[in-house]
Amino acid sequence: MKRAKRPVVASVLASTLVLSAMTPLATHARSMGDVDNRPGEVAMIGDALFARPVLAASTVVGFALFTVTLPVSLLGGNEDEAAEKLVRAPARSTFLRCLGCTPAQHDQLVAEKKRKDAQENK
DSSP, rough: OOOHHHHHHOOOOOHHHHHHHHHHHHHHHHHOOOOTTOOOHHHHIIIIIIIIOOOHHHHHHHHHHHHHHHHHHHHHHHHHHHHHHIIIIHHHHHTOOOOTTTTTHHHHHHHHHHHHHHHOOO
8 A cells, every 4th residue: 555655645746846846937927928127237237248249149140141041042032031030130139129128128118119209290
């Protein structure tokens, strides 16, 4: 009888540990879904020191890959898509995105600015 209880108890303990470890992730995901909050100073510092240099390097590498694969892209007729994915998207994230913002936060800020400009022009 004791041998039958051990696998059951072990599986209950394992599932409890897994589920309790996922609780903070769900809470964090819920807070990340809220794009109303502005980025903090830690996010700005991390973005300036780590993310922007990596994105700048990926823009350069993407441009080199785009140049190398351009003949094949022209034959396939997807040069605009290749340019968007390899060059334009990393360049936008590097040079146009607000410091510390996630892409969702940046899109929301741009939409708010467009709304304000449209209201002022009326």
